[in-house]
Structures are given as structure tokens and as C-alpha cells.
Amino acid sequence: MKRTAGNTNFGSIFWHQIVRFIALSLLCGMLETLALAQTRNDLSGIRNSSGARRLSSQQLQQVRETLSRKSGFTELGFDEQGTMTLGNRQNVVGGSATARALLIAGVDNNNLFELENHSQSDEVAFAQLYECADWVIGETGKHMTVFRVQVDFDDFKHLSGANEAKATFDLGIALLHELTHGVLRLPDTQEIGQIGDCDAHVNQIRRELRLPERLYYQPNITIVQTNSKKRIVVAHLEFAERSGGQTTKYRLGWFPAHVSPNARNIALLEKGLAKAR
Numbered sequence: 071m072k073r074t075a076g077n078t079n080f081g082s083i084f085w086h087q088i089v090r091f092i093a094l095s096l097l098c099g100m101l102e103t104l105a106l107a108q109t110r111n112d113l114s115g116i117r118n119s120s121g122a123r124r125l126s127s128q129q130l131q132q133v134r135e136t137l138s139r140k141s142g143f144t145e146l147g148f149d150e151q152g153t154m155t156l157g158n159r160q161n162v163v164g165g166s167a168t169a170r171a172l173l174i175a176g177v178d179n180n181n182l183f184e185l186e187n188h189s190q191s192d193e194v195a196f197a198q199l200y201e202c203a204d205w206v207i208g209e210t211g212k213h214m215t216v217f218r219v220q221v222d223f224d225d226f227k228h229l230s231g232a233n234e235a236k237a238t239f240d241l242g243i244a245l246l247h248e249l250t251h252g253v254l255r256l257p258d259t260q261e262i263g264q265i266g267d268c269d270a271h272v273n274q275i276r277r278e279l280r281l282p283e284r285l286y287y288q289p290n291i292t293i294v295q296t297n298s299k300k301r302i303v304v305a306h307l308e309f310a311e312r313s314g315g316q317t318t319k320y321r322l323g324w325f326p327a328h329v330s331p332n333a334r335n336i337a338l339l340e341k342g343l344a345k346a347r
């Protein structure tokens with residue numbers, strides 16, 4: 071069956087920036103150090119937040135299912151403390167080897183990745199990584215960094231386009247994108263039309279999963295003026311599937327006003343104070 075690309079032209083956003091704030095002092099550091107449990111497990115790897123933003127059991131289950139499918143790790147799960155575990159790492163069915171390597175590096179990491187629920191957030195578009203604190207552990211002098219993986223689960227419901235495009239830009243891919251930033255330290259690009267190091271790596275995962283590849287990192291932003299002179303910002307991304315010498319493109323769109331209305335650039339565009347490219 072021939073697949074066709076979705077033709078929706080919704081718009082959206084500056085999908086996500088790493089918010090880097092290294093707090094060497096109190097607010098984000100010491101108080102939280104006190105709040106965290108002392109075992110090594112709780113101080114490194116990937117885990118559910120222990121704070122008010124922790125994922126519900128249903129959200130944790132969503133994360134477990136999507137990452138298990140994408141990596142092929144059949145025993146991937148979360149223990150009672152909310153720490154991600156991979157179980158028997160030889161127990162693999164399908165999935166992407168690159169995603170498995172990334173998750174192993176995340177789970178075994180000396181740094182801490184805390185999953186946070188930012189559903190209905192006006193700031194977080196889909197997901198972002200917040201580098202929160204740089205700790206020195208006890209007398210060892212060892213440094214570790216705390217990353218918050220902030221996820222707006224609701225944003226994915228605002229996507230419009232072909233199912234193939236939604237499948238290649240879903241919760242699991244968003245989590246792997248953020249882990250690629252934190253674990254491999256690969257950045258996004260500000261260059262229009264470029265994919266950037268981070269999503270180039272995620273595209274390798276997409277290829278292994280036979281999902282369409284993202285063609286560029288920064289979404290295309292357009293502005294539609296309604297009859298009542300209201301300016302609506304819309305954005306889209308494109309993905310391509312190559313098989314048998316043929317390329318099929320898929321388009322995904324969203325309204326930034328629904329996803330992250332407080333993103334400064336979106337507010338300016340809607341007020342007519344900035345120009346879409």
C-alpha cells in the first residue's frame with residue numbers, strides 16, 4: 071500500500087532547548103541533596119523524580135512501554151524506588167541497538183537523570199533537559215550532574231499529521247533525544263534546515279526502527295492571519311522514509327499556542343513583534 075504524507079500545516083515551536091543552569095549553590099543543590107536518598111542507585115542513572123513533579127504510575131508505564139519497544143529490552147522497568155532497570159540485558163526482542171547503547175549508558179551513568187511531569191506546561195514543548203546541579207559527593211571529590219528530563223505528556227496530543235510522522239516523533243523518541251543530550255553531550259543546532267548532532271544520532275535510532283527520519287531540527291514557523299485579524303502561529307516538521315529508491319515525506323504540525331504559549335519567540339510572533347522566517 072502506498073503511503074502518503076500528511077498535508078496538515080500546523081505550526082509550532084522552537085522545539086526544545088537545553089536549559090543549562092548549573093547551580094553550584096543552595097537553591098537547586100544542597101536542599102535537594104538532603105532530599106535525596108543516599109544509596110548510589112538513587113544518586114545516579116535514570117529515575118522517576120522524588121518530588122512533586124514525579125510521574126504518575128500511568129505515565130511511568132507509558133515510558134516503560136515506549137522505551138521497551140524502541141530498545142527491544144523486554145525486561146526494562148522501574149523498581150519500587152522509581153529507578154529504571156534493564157533486567158537481563160541479553161533479553162532483547164527487536165528494537166534499536168543504538169537506543170540500547172544509549173539506555174545502558176544512561177542507566178549506568180554516574181550522573182542522575184530525573185524524569186519530571188510537566189503536562190500542560192506553558193513553557194515545555196514536548197520535552198526538554200534541564201541541567202540542574204553540579205554536586206561534589208562527600209569526601210570523594212567526585213562530581214556529578216543532575217539533569218531533569220521534563221516531559222509535557224499532553225503536547226503529543228496536539229500533533230497533527232500522518233501516523234508515520236507521529237510514530238517517529240513520539241514520547242519515546244523525545245526521551246531518547248533528551249538522553250542523547252545528557253549522556254552523549256550532543257547539541258542541537260540553531261541553523262535552519264540542519265539536523266544537528268543530537269537528532270542526527272536520534273535519526274540513527276529511527277533508521278534501525280524503520281521509522282521516517284527527521285529532515286531538520288528547527289521547525290518551520292508560519293503565521294496565519296484570521297478574518298478577525300488574529301495572528302496564529304503554526305509550525306511543522308518533515309520526516310522522510312527511504313525505501314527501494316523511493317522517498318516518502320511525512321509532515322507533522324502543531325499550534326505553538328497549544329504546546330508552549332509562553333515560549334518568548336512565539337509570544338512575539340503572535341503580537342507581530344517578530345517575523346517568521
Ligand SMILES: [Zn+2]
Nearest residue numbers: 086251258268
Ligand atoms: Zn534537543
